[in-house]
Amino acid sequence: MANLFRKSIHWFRRDLRVRDNQGLMAACEASEEVIPLYLLSDWSGDHSWTGPKRQNFLCQCLASLSKNISHLGGQLIIRQGRALQELETLITESGSEALFLNRDLDHFGRETENALKELCQRLGVAYHDYKDMVLHEPHEVLKGDGTSYRVYTPYSRPWLALEKPKPTGTPKKIQTPPEIATLPLPTLKTWDLEFDGEDVLTGGERAARDRMESALSGRLESYDDQRDIPSLLGTSRLSQDLRFGTISVRELYHKAKERASPQYLKELAWREFYFQILSHFPEVLTHEFKxxxxxxxxxxxxxxxxxxxxxxxxxxxxxxxxxxxxxxxxxxxxxxxxxxxxxxxxxxxxxxxxxxxxxxxxxxxxxxxxxxxxxxxxxxxxxxxxxxxxxxxxxxxxxxxxxxxxxxxxxxxxxxxxxxxxxxxxxxxxxxxxxxxxxxxxxxxxxxxxxxxxxxxxxxxx
Ligand SMILES: Cc1cc2nc3c(=O)[nH]c(=O)nc-3n(C[C@H](O)[C@H](O)[C@H](O)COP(=O)(O)OP(=O)(O)OC[C@H]3O[C@@H](n4cnc5c(N)ncnc54)[C@H](O)[C@@H]3O)c2cc1C
Structure with a gap:
């Protein structure tokens, strides 16, 4: 794609990085101007699925993303509210011609994506979504009869054997149209929360990359012997960075293949095993799988x-x-x-x-x-x-x-x-x-x- 669109939006969700981000890279390659967007959820007070520590980490990830986008010449735009409504407003007010995003694999994410496809069709705007948060999406690793695996070991064999996507790179520049209104970067006050613990882990792409390099500089070679000993720093400690997409699983996989024990790659397969379970059997969120x-x-x-x-x-x-x-x-x-x-x-x-x-x-x-x-x-x-x-x-x-x-x-x-x-x-x-x-x-x-x-x-x- 080369400058197909005058103006596009890249909607960040679980991909809070500029490096090796499929959707962002595609948006930048295909568009003269890109609006990098993050939508804040609009609940406040207690939430049954998150809390101050994770929201605090999210705030740090967004501050880091904003800085990294500025270094590339652009501006992170923050809005708050329901995705469909906010995206319709932004597409209309900015005159964007395309929407780019990375796919979210759970049913909530899929429902939003389906609704967005319809919205884009109605508005006459191009819609492009990408595989980014996993190496293999649920439909790529299926049994011979086309149904999904329910047991990890038989799932992991084809998962491990499949060729893995390679990292893409970083956009050379991001040009954001001027005069797009944005909210300030969020703080815990955005959701009426207070932080009640130590601020132990720093969120953001730089911090995540430092953690990845530290884990891969020898520690994960002895992963098999140390991973079960809680008093040791024997695991990668990258789960929050995979969760928020401050590192790319493609980059991690290819580096780990060179520098970590093979068992480590099997743990990445566990992550994707559970994504495919939730994707194929969304009822597990309320009911016993068996x-x-x-x-x-x-x-x-x-x-x-x-x-x-x-x-x-x-x-x-x-x-x-x-x-x-x-x-x-x-x-x-x-x-x-x-x-x-x-x-x-x-x-x-x-x-x-x-x-x-x-x-x-x-x-x-x-x-x-x-x-x-x-x-x-x-x-x-x-x-x-x-x-x-x-x-x-x-x-x-x-x-x-x-x-x-x-x-x-x-x-x-x-x-x-x-x-x-x-x-x-x-x-x-x-x-x-x-x-x-x-x-x-x-x-x-x-x-x-x-x-x-x-x-x-x-x-x-x-
Ligand atoms: C009751 C329970 C709840 C859990 N809740 C979460 C959760 O909310 N979020 C989460 O990311 N992990 C969860 N796990 C899995 C696992 O405990 C964490 O991924 C791991 O402790 C993170 O530390 P690490 O990054 O150092 O892992 P490492 O040992 O370095 O593993 C590398 C990566 O592989 C993935 N991984 C490793 N083990 C598992 C596993 N058993 N299941 C799925 N993925 C795995 C993670 O993405 C992890 O970052 C849970 C496990 C249990 C038993």
Missing amino acids: SDWRGLPWYEPDEKFTAWKTGQTGFPIIDAGIRELLATGFMHNRVRMIVAMFLTKDLHLDWRLGEQFFLQHLIDGEIASNNGGWQWSAGTGADAAPYFRIQNPWSQTKRYDPEGLYIRKWVPELAKAPARALYTAPEAGQSVAPGYPHPIVDHATERQVTLNIFKKHRAEQS
């Missing part, structure tokens, strides 16, 4: 849920995980699994409660992977842990944090407790250390309760 497990009699949330949410369960590894999340907006993957299984199998609470809590606190909170992780832990999801394989939080601690280094970092009351105490269930009525809560349940007892609940439910279904 229909046999719908209607399980979850307990009503009570003070034990409060103890879980505040890191006061008396189980050191659970409390460390939740406190890491509350302080930083991140939790190590191994600990996410232990904490999620504890909520569903030891407290018998609905995975949807944990799913929402994670989305409100995780900076990398992403509906497909989060739902996949929660349903995996609950035993109800695609390729989930079978219901009878219930992780024991004490033995998991002994295996993955034997010296208690991770626990001591996040639970200061346990700084002086001997390592053995951190992975041994105390006697009934005792706690792991003075001044630390008693365990809110007995794991062996609750494990049996879970087995009974699941077995009874299965019997009632047949």
